[in-house]
Amino acid sequence: MGLFSRNVSVLWIILLEFLLKSVAEEEVLMNTKTETSDLKWTTFSRSKPEWDEVSGLDEENNSVRTYQICQADGSSSHWLRSKLIDRRGASQVYVELLFTMIECSSRITHHRSCKETFNLYYYQSDTDDATASHPAWMENPYTKVDTVAADFLLRAGGEKKPNIKTLRLGPLTKRGFYLAFQAQGACMALLSVRVFFKKCPALTRSLSAFPETVPRSLVQEAVGQCVANAAQPGPNPRPPKMFCGEDGQWVDQPTTTCTCLPGFEASHGDLECRACPAGHFKMGSGPGPCSACPDSSHTGETGSSSCVCRPGFHRAPTDSPDTPCTRPPSSPRSPVPQVNDTSLTLEWSEPLDSGGRSDLSYSVECRMCSTPKSLCVLCGDGVNYRPSQTGIQGRRVSIWGLRPHTTYSFTVMALNGVSALSVPGPAGETINITTSPNVPVLVSGLRKSTATESSLTLLWNTPTQSHYRILKYQLRYCEKERGFEENSCHYMESNVNEVVLSDLRRATQYEVQVRARTLAGYGSFGQAIVFRTLPDEDDSSSPLLVTGILIAVGMLLLIIVIAAAIYCIRKQNHFKDPELSDKNGQYLMGQGVKVYIDPFTYEDPNEAVREFAKEIDVSFVKIEEVIGAGEFGEVCRGRLRVPGKKENYVAIKTLKGGYTDKQRRDFLSEASIMGQFQHPNIIHLEGIITASCPVMILTEFMENGALDSFLRLNDGQFTPIQLVGMLRGIASGMKYLSEMSYVHRDLAARNILVNSNLVCKVSDFGLSRFLQENSSDPTYTSSLGGKIPIRWTAPEAIAFRKFTSASDVWSYGIVMWEVMSFGERPYWDMSNQDVINAIEQDYRLPPPPDCPTYLHQLMLDCWQKERTARPRFSNIVSALDKLIRNPASLKITAQEGAGPSHPLLDQRSPLTPSSCGTVGDWLRAIKMERYEESFLQAGYTSMQLLAHINTEDLLRLGITLAGHQKKILSSIEALAVQNKTPGNVLY
Template structure:
């Protein structure tokens, strides 16, 4: 989406731009015709002789927040051979500049009419030239300028021998239009860099979950196109569903509902419920139907069950068993249970009252899952009414109450009364002797007594209860458990049968709290006291021995004056009080020979370097596993001093709960089974490059080349994997590319800048990624660009920042990385060149010993032995600038007097600024090239490569 800042085609009056020339002719404003024969205001100039500069400057253009703008030029150019002019002074090009300002302060003399303070955009050449009798063709050129930072800018055109007409000038910038996607709305966004982050919000009737409150995000590319799929968790609210491809949240129609947030659709109301409104999150139950409090909104509505059927009683004197069949209608629920209601009624069928607590139920009176219950403890010769209720989860909400089936029963008249007065006579560890009162009634004869006794801790479980009979009112319960409480009940039997069990009483076997202490308990106490006394004696002896040895230990002696006088306490000495840290190390730490230590694996990372697991075997001692802290390569003097100070501190401590320092190694490095040599790393990199060479020759681009996608076997053979983002390249042009039009995440840290900005993927963009892989391998898995954000990485690359060499990285390898990271993709090497360069390094391993801090200057390019910077190939300043792709400054160098290669030797940054080279990256590239040329012309020394 383009936003126009200026368009001369739409102007209805004179443009009145400012012109400047030291000689005639000047730029002249005239009316002309565009390519569609519409009348427009144009500027034209036709120089006859000379090469003086003729300037034309527009009025101030407000940038309106844009950081990059585009200039579309329509112009015609007369061919030099068709003009009567000197061929050397005739030009078929012109220059475009711009000047930024916060105020409209330009005058005919300010700013000065020269490249600095103006910034050059480009030298514009015509594709079509006008010649006598030839067809009139209009040239169209679009150029980008920026970055812009001030309120506005001026455009300036410089002609130096051209005969041309400037038909129209259109200035615009690109912005990403407002967008709705994935239930998120993103505002119109102006990109201020290669990729601009945009923050959006959820559409109406959508929200993010409380666990993820981060707003939706999306990236706007420099070309005005949205780069990626949005990062969002917006979902439609309850009662709404996504519609029109997740562009909006639409209310559920009448009869439909959606109970929660999420991506699901609206659904029909559950059974026995309905809704007449739109946007419903719950459906209302129909009359006589309900939901239990634990039911969710998407469950059907249900009702209370019908009455139980076929209630059958079985009376046995004063006990009763009830059985029944399940209801015909369960109410549509599976949580069916039963409850028993008991009432005592008068003899003549009159008023009934609720039964008391003396009636017992098994398994229970309420919440019964089965369809059978036993009841005992009833009164003899008494009328009862029992009702069995069927219940479910909504029975309490029904206005009709629970449905039940009722039956009336009468107990037997000749059942004996309850037995009372159960007491304990004696108790042992395994028996209880009990007795009770005889019933005083004389109208029946008691035939027998029955005792029921259960372990109290185990409740009334069937396997914990036992029964015994007694002919009299006394009994002995034997084979009981020691120190255990028992719950005991007694009932009497007559000719009419058993009566009800009397009230339960609890009795405990010995030993008990209220019983006299047994001899065994006394013996146990005496033994425990003896053991305790023995422990105290042993502890006192150990204390005395250790105290005596403490004063005899030579390591604890006062030879260095490290004790407090008269107290025998060792004093910690700060190692930083030593002028030389090595002196503190020699005093407090023991040097260990490197041959005694073997590193097995890395287990972590510390402040100074890696932490490893290894084995220590000192002659004459047992081999032990140890933890090894290492000082990373490339350390500073301060880091080494701090590292040794830590060892000096640890060496002063001797305590079982303080880490013990075995010693230090300062003479050399211990062996590490997992450490790679530089030649091994280069071999691995060569394997990766060979695989990518094969893919590129098959016209495939990987798009996600990174160390994480390289598999390595036990022989260090590397295999390229993860082809989820690979694409086939259409070889329909001299520069095949793959353009991604879909979404998908881009691995920013590994992706070339043109692929990030324009989604243009080529084998050259894979070469950029390969350079990052090289850096990962040589840094042993360090994260590229460390903790920089993706946006910081994009900005840094745009400003020509490149990753520095990893510690101890050979200079040649880092130079190869820099070759892979050339901004212009055509300047990057091909994978065949990379394989060849790595083969040269493998054949000459001595070159791998030259690291960045050892080299005397910039390294030579690896990919071509005949460097374009060699004196033989750069005969002129123009050839040299074209070789390093800085040909835009050729005219400035020549006009400033730099006409030969010898004059470039002492050029500096201030000279480049005067020449109009204002970009830091261009300055660095030119100065590095000059330094390389200077080094090539020096006589060879004793440097080994």
């Protein structure tokens, strides 16, 4: 029980240490609460009052310096700027604000423009060069962080509760930055400002130590090192790495693994490597623990990688250091000889002690003695052993080739893997035998003298021993294919060492053996030698073989010609058959190309989901925030961390609760469609989660969201070549889909997603293309049922529900118009029926402002009434590639009013200031309302003052984007034209 309690205590200590080291650390760059003297921040105001620095008490009654302001005029020109704050290498910092604000309606004299908010800005600088007039007191060159609203307002008789807001600044690139506060008409007090950044604390994990790390991006790589007595395996070790997140939390595990060195084991939860105690060892690097020394070995030191054998015990060279030590076996027991003339059979029993090993074998040593009392010498090569002389696995050996009437000494020895290491050598049992005086002798040297088609002349060596006399020789010869079968072999005797074998078959191999007979009888047959008779000169099979080969070649050529003819005929008929050439619009698939499979063609649509979508463990996913809503549920941003892979952001579509089986199938059908596509301009499916609730679809995360809203947000900020690059990516993705025989049906800028590198990817492959009644996107109920987005749909698809790749090309032309107009609504505010009527009368959308002529012509090609006349997506990709290679062609822009016109489509005249009542109304009308405050602060309070404004004036107002400058100046030029027109009265 005591041991269990100690183990639990150790585990709690390790867990507590891990949790403490995982908590993000904060490093404070500035904290007004800790200042003991005046802050002396810079203030600016075009009118009274100004920000006042006063002393106050915080919630702990400590004296702090605060800034207060109580405006009466509602102006936004009251600024407060801090001193330079050194960022200390951080790229993202956090600002914690503690403030109070009085409710506007509670003030006796409150202005109607009083806002219960204030703006926070920052300005970066490498030097402390800010003055009372530099930088200018306006939004540009400051960077706006956020408009801060109060959660708790002070009112008469109400609770006095301060507001706490934490905001993030970045990315920071210069040495330091200033904070700037802009009041917006409210009475407020800035009680404290704390600026800090988060960093990952020093951490030891998986035997790797990582230093304190400041994140300089979304994920910062940190290089660590192995702890003491640990190293990385492999010939080319790389230092361990981890990633520090921007929130100061360590992300994932080390990318490479450190392991304890030989003689050391991991302890304290893989935080250190501890030496093996005495009597224990660890042979190699790795995660395993130390082990007790094997049998018959020991070690008296700590940190040992092997154990030493005790005296009298050994390890074989092939034994690993973790095997027990062993010793040689004892001698074999009770050898029994059986002598037959000059041959011998020895048998024995196994030794009593095998030495603790299983690799037991035996060897036989032969010595020949001239007389029983003389010195014995080793037997020569003439003595043969079966199965062998050494390495015998059984306990029996046959020996022949001994000399007659000779005394031999045989020693049988038992051996194992360590016998060679023992001193003295292996022990054995020895016996002596004497051979018979008269024995047959072996005949050797059998060879061929001459050969014919039916005979062989053979001869052999005459034995040279003088102590016996050879009476006769006997030959045995057999056809080799039949082997030594008694009914297939023939025998022949000879008194001399030569014989002629006749009546043999032509071109046949024979195995021949010979033996000698003495007074002791026949000896054993010698080694079998193979001889061959000669073949006939006239081989009648050769012409037949040649003839067969020629016939086979001819038949092969005939088959090839027939196959080629059939292929050409079918190919010709294929192109002549109009049914085939227009089977899928005009986009016929070629053979051998992967084709899209509709998941609803499966008897069980869930089978398509399992085939094309990968199931992901829900524990790998972390949902961070909701970013939108889809047809079936919420759309979230999250992180996907699969073990062994780098963590990445994903978009997560969820299926709301209470769904039916049909809704679940419809929801997952989009995954089974997306899972079939692999293209850089098609949204990538990461996987699905169906084993838990809610059911989810995970795709790659596109940082900039939908293309239409992204373009509207960045109106005028991209060059034509950049816009063409986006269009080229969309066309490439659609070309891939058309080649897979997939028809999108709802191609629009809202269904194109944009990542941080401005790469556009086609998305929305599910039933969401059939839009709902309350959708903001215009739809139309066709006579055949279902919802159709009229403004993007081809005429034949509206009228007959004829959706093909050609109808997708029409939709692509509308997407081109959306991109070149920076997200303008196609056909503006026209009704669906008006759009249908205009298209039926061959009216088309005019070119957007500054649209290159080539691009508008390509749009008109996509809007051909006959679908067979529209270009294919492969043609569109080629056309855009030519424009990208020749950027000068993009400078030729379409002229206003060029081409056919129609009152319903004549929406291109610029909105002029004369049609608006105030400067704010005018800026909102041309979608430049973001600059309203800058115009009013610069004194442009009426429309008459706008007539003489120029580019330099716009730069002083902080309007630096060329597209925005051009839009504002174009509208002002229209104002000048109206002033010169008789009868046109301005205000």
